[in-house]
Amino acid sequence: MTDDLIARLTDELQPAPKRAVPRRLAIGLGAGIFVAAVAMLLWLGLRPDLAEAVFGMMYWWKFLYTAIFAALAFWAAARLARPGGSMRKPMVALFALVAFAGAMGIAQLIIMPPEMSRELVMGGSALLCPFYIVALSIPVYAATALVMRRLAPTNLAGAGFAAGLLAGSAASWVYAFHCTENGMPFLAIWYTTGILIAAVLGAILGRWALRW
Amino acid sequence: MTPTADNEARLKPLMLATLAGDQRAYRALLAELRTHLVRYYARRLNNPAAADDLVQETLMAIHTRRLTYDPTQPFTAWLHAIARYKLIDHFRRSKLRQTLPLEEDAAIFAADDAGDATARMDVDAVLATLPDRPAALIRQVKLEGASIAEAAGRAGMSETAAKVAIHRGLKALTARFIGGAK
Numbered sequence: 001m002t003d004d005l006i007a008r009l010t011d012e013l014q015p016a017p018k019r020a021v022p023r024r025l026a027i028g029l030g031a032g033i034f035v036a037a038v039a040m041l042l043w044l045g046l047r048p049d050l051a052e053a054v055f056g057m058m059y060w061w062k063f064l065y066t067a068i069f070a071a072l073a074f075w076a077a078a079r080l081a082r083p084g085g086s087m088r089k090p091m092v093a094l095f096a097l098v099a100f101a102g103a104m105g106i107a108q109l110i111i112m113p114p115e116m117s118r119e120l121v122m123g124g125s126a127l128l129c130p131f132y133i134v135a136l137s138i139p140v141y142a143a144t145a146l147v148m149r150r151l152a153p154t155n156l157a158g159a160g161f162a163a164g165l166l167a168g169s170a171a172s173w174v175y176a177f178h179c180t181e182n183g184m185p186f187l188a189i190w191y192t193t194g195i196l197i198a199a200v201l202g203a204i205l206g207r208w209a210l211r212w
Numbered sequence: 213m214t215p216t217a218d219n220e221a222r223l224k225p226l227m228l229a230t231l232a233g234d235q236r237a238y239r240a241l242l243a244e245l246r247t248h249l250v251r252y253y254a255r256r257l258n259n260p261a262a263a264d265d266l267v268q269e270t271l272m273a274i275h276t277r278r279l280t281y282d283p284t285q286p287f288t289a290w291l292h293a294i295a296r297y298k299l300i301d302h303f304r305r306s307k308l309r310q311t312l313p314l315e316e317d318a319a320i321f322a323a324d325d326a327g328d329a330t331a332r333m334d335v336d337a338v339l340a341t342l343p344d345r346p347a348a349l350i351r352q353v354k355l356e357g358a359s360i361a362e363a364a365g366r367a368g369m370s371e372t373a374a375k376v377a378i379h380r381g382l383k384a385l386t387a388r389f390i391g392g393a394k
Contacts, residue, residue, distance in 0.1 A: 005268055006242045009275045015233030020279040082280045084293030152277040154297040211301070212273075 021151055022078050028147035029074065029170060032140030036174045040136055044178040058182045065101055065187060066173035069195065072097065073165035077144065080159040081151040087162055094165070098192055105185035120183035126190055129179065133194030134201070136171035137164070141202055149210045160206015161199050168198030219248075224287040231278065242271060245291065252295055262302065270298045338385060346381035349374055354382075 017023075053059040076090035109117055123129075144163045153159035172191050181187070223244065229237035249270055253263035273294055281290050335355065339347040345367060352363040353374075364374035 002246060002264070002268055002271070005271060006239065006246065009242060009271065010235050010239045012275070013230065013233060013235050013238050016231040016279040021282075082282060083277075083290050083297065152273070152280040152294065152297075154293045 021081055022074075024147050024151065025074065025078055025081060025144065028143040029140065029166065032143030032167065033170050033174060035139035035143070036136045036171050039139065040174050040178055044132065044175075046177055047180045049180065050177070053180075056182075058184070058187075059176075061104075061184065062176040062179070062187055062191070063173070065097070066169055066176055066191065068097055069094065069169035070166060070173055073162060073169050076162040077148070077159070077166045080155060080162045081148050081153050083152045083154045085153070085155070085159075087158060090162075098188070101184070101188040101192070105183070105188040108184040121185045121189065123181040123183055123186045123190075125179070125181060126186065129175070129181070129186075129190040130194035130197055132178075133168060133172045133175050133191065134197050136174055137167035137194075137198040140170045141167035141198065141205075145202075145206070145209045149212050152212065153206075153210050156207045156210045157203045158206075159210050161203035163206060163210075164199035164202020165195060167202060168195035171198065220286055220288050223291075227278075227281060227287045228283060231281065231283070242274075245274065246271065248291075249295060253299065256299060257302075262306075266298055266302055270295055273298065338389065341388065342381050342384065345369075346377045349378050350381050353378060 047053060072090050072094045076087040076094070079085040079090065080087055105120075108120060112120060141163055144166055145160070148159060148163055172195055175194075176191075181190075223241065226237045226241040226244070230241055246267060249267045250263070253266045254260070257263045257266070274291070277294070281287065339351060342350070349363050349367060352358040352366070353360055358366075360371055360374050360378070364371045367374065369377070
């Protein structure tokens with residue numbers, strides 16, 4: 001019986017496409033971001049002051065923090081989509097990124113007058129922000145998980161965590177086009193919290209959703 | 213399937229040729245992997261049928277997911293991760309199967325009703341390895357089609373106790389004669 005199987009598999013053999021893992025993951029991610037962006041536009045809308053905001057530093061800090069976060073999470077997800085993949089290196093890089101954002105936030109709190117602290121940390125949407133990020137991460141997680149389960153993750157919770165980090169950071173990048181907050185501490189605390197919630201949910205779901 | 217340098221040096225070039233579409237290399241690779249996998253699963257399961265299924269499933273997974281192999285990494289590590297995943301997956305699934313309600317396996321035993329004499333003797337021999345009371349309960353409920361209430365009444369025990377005794381008895385038999393179904 002195994003002989004028949006081997007004969008059949010040999011007959012079916014086609015050359016394998018190169019770099020298929022990152023390419024497929026990127027397609028899933030792109031589809032997920034598209035849905036999240038449409039959802040953001042219809043549900044939350046662009047920030048009304050976008051035209052002026054692009055000349056401010058904070059707009060670009062948010063843009064860069066979430067984009068670099070997503071790039072590192074993509075690296076982690078691509079590694080864990082393969083058998084035996086480890087995410088140690090991407091996690092070290094992510095930790096450094098979060099530590100950097102945290103340090104910038106603390107620096108801003110020290111430089112700015114103390115009566116500004118509350119505004120810099122809590123802004124006007126502190127608790128809504130993680131909620132929106134998690135909500136917008138749902139389509140991104142669904143799309144990446146669909147791709148991942150057709151690859152070969154062997155550490156399902158880890159792969160789900162990486163997919164959740166990717167979904168959360170991509171969603172926070174989309175959300176940054178809506179969000180009008182201007183505090184570095186706000187970014188470091190609430191954006192990161194939203195991404196981490198998405199990652200933990202992703203890890204829990206992954207044990208079941210990524211099975212193959 | 214220890215990832216020795218020797219295996220790696222032999223198998224990796226075959227895998228690289230396979231990814232390029234070389235059928236002859238692929239046939240040689242699968243033949244080697246088969247012997248490795250048979251040994252791998254036989255050593256970890258004392259259930260030859262399940263081990264055989266796992267060998268086939270793993271070969272199929274290697275086939276459909278071969279593009280997840282990164283040529284810059286060792287091939288044996290990739291192979292081992294897949295084989296191990298399939299083994300864990302097997303344990304997870306057989307655990308699920310064991311929690312099926314007791315009634316589910318009635319049909320399997322009922323088929324023995326019309327069985328020939330040898331099968332019946334086998335069943336007798338198997339049941340003889342259990343203590344008398346659970347053996348009698350299993351015989352009445354599973355072979356003769358009595359309800360649990362009837363059998364419990366005859367044995368002078370509560371229905372729940374009868375159910376538990378039957379379940380434990382079947383589990384003991386499974387462990388003894390099928391083995392490996394953890």
